[in-house]
Amino acid sequence: MLRRRSLLPVVGGLLASPAVIARAQAPARQGPPHEWMFGSWTGGIFPAVETEGPGCFGNVSLIVTRDVIMRVSSLDISFRQRAIETVALIPNGLEFRLVPVQGRIPEIGFGCDNNPNLLRVQRRSDDEVVLPNCVEFPSALRRCKG
16 A cells, blocks of 8 residues: 655645745745835925924825825925836935826926936935935925824
8 A cells, every 4th residue: 555645845744735835935025115104204395393293294295105105385285296207215315206197387396406307315213315406305204193
């Protein structure tokens, strides 16, 4: 009589299922390079004062998501929304390339290096960044916290 032998490994004295093995062998999923920027930021146009609670969220000047960056405008009450084309790591920060927008829309960029489709972010800490060479955002930005 032929005996069958299991080729599945034993984990903690129990026979491991294929699903457990696949999860154990799968590499850890990493987020996008700008994941640490996700959220609401205050300051930039003016010095950030309050970073906690409703006071901060009432003065948000930048919102970063996976696919979009939104910024306040001094000429309009609505946020300017820009789609992210690419994000690259640079020393001490990130470089965003934004999807080009057709036509001339006031304050569509950040005033950075005379290129409305470029945004460089320099990280000072987990909760503070600056946008170097961005004339429309001369002050540091600070993350809003619940």
